[in-house]
Amino acid sequence: xxxxxxxxxxxxxxxxxxxxxxxxxxxxxxxxxxxxxxxxxxxxxxxxxxxxxxxxxxxxxxxxxxxxxxxxxxxxxxxxxxxxxxxxxxxxxxxxxxxxxxxxxxxxxxxxxxxxxxxxxxxxxxxxxxxxxxxxxxxxxxxxxxxxxxxxxxxxxxxxxxxxxxxxxxxxxxxxxxxxxxxxxxxxxxxxxxxxxxxxxxxxxxxxxxxxxxxxxxxxxxxxxxxxxxxxxxxxxxxxxxxxxxxxxxxxxxxxxxxxxxxxxxxxxxxxxxxxxxxxxxxxxxxxxxxxxxxxxxxxxxxxxxxxxxxxxxxxxxxxxxxxxxxxxxxxxxxxxxxxxxxxxxx
Numbered sequence: 001x002x003x004x005x006x007x008x009x010x011x012x013x014x015x016x017x018x019x020x021x022x023x024x025x026x027x028x029x030x031x032x033x034x035x036x037x038x039x040x041x042x043x044x045x046x047x048x049x050x051x052x053x054x055x056x057x058x059x060x061x062x063x064x065x066x067x068x069x070x071x072x073x074x075x076x077x078x079x080x081x082x083x084x085x086x087x088x089x090x091x092x093x094x095x096x097x098x099x100x101x102x103x104x105x106x107x108x109x110x111x112x113x114x115x116x117x118x119x120x121x122x123x124x125x126x127x128x129x130x131x132x133x134x135x136x137x138x139x140x141x142x143x144x145x146x147x148x149x150x151x152x153x154x155x156x157x158x159x160x161x162x163x164x165x166x167x168x169x170x171x172x173x174x175x176x177x178x179x180x181x182x183x184x185x186x187x188x189x190x191x192x193x194x195x196x197x198x199x200x201x202x203x204x205x206x207x208x209x210x211x212x213x214x215x216x217x218x219x220x221x222x223x224x225x226x227x228x229x230x231x232x233x234x235x236x237x238x239x240x241x242x243x244x245x246x247x248x249x250x251x252x253x254x255x256x257x258x259x260x261x262x263x264x265x266x267x268x269x270x271x272x273x274x275x276x277x278x279x280x281x282x283x284x285x286x287x288x289x290x291x292x293x294x295x296x297x298x299x300x301x302x303x304x305x306x307x308x309x310x311x312x313x314x315x316x317x318x319x320x321x322x323x324x325x326x327x328x329x330x331x332x333x334x335x336x337x338x339x340x341x342x343x344x345x346x347x
Contacts, residue, residue, distance in 0.1 A: 018082060018083065018084045018139070019083050019084070020083070020084050020085075020086055021083050021084070021085050021086070022085070022086050022087045022088075023085060023087070023088045023089065024089045024091070025088070025089065025090045025091065026090075026091040026093075027090070027091070027093040027130075028093075029093065029094040029095070029096070030093060030094070030095045030096070031096050031334070031337070032095065032096070032097050032098070033097075033098045033100075033338055034097060034098070034099045034100070035099075035100050035102070036099075036100065036101045036102040036103075036119060037102060039099075082139055082140035082141075083139075083140065083141070084137075084138075084139050085135070085136075085137070085138045085139075085144060086136065086137065087134070087135070087136055088133075088134070088135045088136075088138060088144055089132070089133070089134045089135075090130075090132060090133040090134075090148060091132055092129065092130060092131055092132045093129075093130045094127065094128070094129055094130070095127070095128045095129075095130055096125060096126070096127050096128075097123060097125075097126045097128065097167075098122075098123060098124055098125065098126075098338075099122060099123035099126070100122050101119035101120070101121070101122060102119070103119065104119045104120060105119075120168075121168040122168070123164065123167040123168060124167055124168075125167065126163055126164065126166075126167030127163070128156060128160055128163060129160070130152050130155075131151075131152070131155045133147075133148050133151050133152070135147055135148075173216045173219065173220055176212055176215075176216050177212060177213065177216055179212065180208060180209040180211075180212030180213060181209065183204075183205050183208040183209055183212075184205040184206060184208070184209040185205070186205070187201045187202075187204050187205035187208065188201030188202045188205055189201070191204070211327070214327065215324055215327060215328055215331075218320045218321075218323055218324040218327075219324060221316075221317075221320055222316075222317045222318075222320040222321050222324065223317075224317075225313040225314070225316045225317035225320070226313070226314065226317040228309075228310075228313045229244060229265075229310045229311075229313035229314040229317060230244075232306045232309055232310040232313070233306075233310050243268075244265060244268065244310060244311065244314050245261065245264045245265055245268055245314075247261060247318060248261055249339065251325065251332055251335045251336045251339060252318070252321060252322040252325055252332075253322075253325055253326065253329075253332060254322055254325070254326045255319060255322040255323055255326060256322075257322055258318045258319045258321065258322035261315075261318050262314075262315035262316075262318055262319050263315075265311040265312070265314040265315040265318070266308075266311050266312060266315050267311075268307075268311050269307040269308040269309070269310055269311020269312060270307075270308055270311070272303060272304075272307035272311075273303070273304040273305075273307045273308050276299075276300030276301075276303045276304045276307070277297065277300055277301075277304045280296045280300055281293040281294075281296045281297045281300070283296075284296040
């Protein structure tokens with residue numbers, strides 16, 4: 001929700017000057033899924049626009065602009081005038097981020113850009129508090145957005161840098177379990193101070209801790225089995241015979257929604273194993289005799305062993321996703337928003 005009070009100025013000779021505005025901006029809690037390529041593009045785009053504005057201001061201050069360039073700039077500004085912001089105020093906002101890095105720039109890291117260390121791991125459900133920002137005398141939205149991002153980044157690096165470590169993929173489950181342990185200890189104390197009821201606080205703290213442990217166990221096991229399934233599929237010497245079925249686009253709501261895909265994964269693994277051990281040797285026996293059949297059996301043993309394990313791992317991984325979504329509908333809603341977009345949530 002934004003409020004803006006613009007003033008459009010007209011000179012005595014009838015020319016339109018830059019409009020002047022005073023803005024107060026209040027953002028709802030934000031949920032961001034960021035890719036490293038997109039982040040680099042945004043930073044370069046706004047930094048280049050800001051540098052162009054600064055160069056123009058320096059040229060005007062030094063008086064190096066010729067009359068022809070001044071006329072060209074006047075005609076251009078009449079067509080595309082940028083707003084001059086006397087005051088721009090942004091209220092505090094909460095931000096929840098998932099960040100997917102592509103790679104670490106080793107050259108920038110050697111030059112002292114330690115921010116590249118953040119690209120070692122993905123970030124999951126990292127919650128940040130964006131501080132209020134008040135700015136004055138800025139020209140154009142590019143300069144405003146660049147200044148806002150700069151101040152937010154400085155504040156995050158100075159006060160909330162530990163959240164990057166707790167939100168990194170290897171440490172995220174440990175951080176969540178730590179929050180569950182804190183609830184197990186703090187809730188009884190809080191309830192005891194409030195109404196002298198220790199048992200009620202213990203019950204709520206234990207429930208919160210058990211729920212956190214269950215969800216993190218489901219998440220970790222699901223990711224691990226999914227990784228095992230993909231690794232085994234790629235490890236096969238014949239990748240065409242060991243392909244897993246594609247997961248449905250629709251996010252499962254309950255365990256029942258995962259049954260069909262789990263059954264397809266299991267049956268695909270068993271059929272692949274049967275095909276490599278029975279069908280292929282029989283066909284080679286008819287073509288080349290016993291020697292061809294034995295060779296085909298030897299070649300098919302790796303696939304026959306890996307296919308059922310890969311299919312079972314994929315089935316277990318997807319089933320656990322359904323169990324987790326049934327326990328935590330809030331996580332399921334976030335996944336639906338990420339996969340299908342926000343438009344489907346407001347239909």
